[in-house]
Amino acid sequence: MKRIFVFLLLLQFTACRHQIEVKSLPSSAMISHKGVELGTTPVEITFWWYPFRSFPLEAELSGYRTMEFNAAQSLSTRLVMRDILHLQGRTLIGTETRNTHTIQLIREHGPAGTWSPKDASP
Numbered sequence: 001m002k003r004i005f006v007f008l009l010l011l012q013f014t015a016c017r018h019q020i021e022v023k024s025l026p027s028s029a030m031i032s033h034k035g036v037e038l039g040t041t042p043v044e045i046t047f048w049w050y051p052f053r054s055f056p057l058e059a060e061l062s063g064y065r066t067m068e069f070n071a072a073q074s075l076s077t078r079l080v081m082r083d084i085l086h087l088q089g090r091t092l093i094g095t096e097t098r099n100t101h102t103i104q105l106i107r108e109h110g111p112a113g114t115w116s117p118k119d120a121s122p
Helices: 002-011 077-085
Strands: 016-025 030-033 036-040 043-049 056-060 067-070 093-104
Touching (some): 016 056, 036 043, 067 093
Parallel strands (some): 016 093
Antiparallel strands (some): 030 036, 056 067
């Protein structure tokens, strides 16, 4: 029993491959990681994750503000341990989507107080 516990504890600190899906509203935003374009939304991205790693992504679309987010924030050693205990192998090796991130893009506009009623409408 002690060996199993130690084995599971060590597994928490190993890298796992994860697949996420990124969507945006409106769609067709370019998703990039550290300047490398990964595709336009909706897009599935696979990356290696290990504890305390960040995976910053940017969503860019002409006429909208660039949005940045960390895809690794939705992962934790607790989730990986749960997947190990529930034998979720396809999720751990990145062949099954783990999370879907939806990004709401905001239109470019002037500073506060300079908006027209048109700027505030959806």
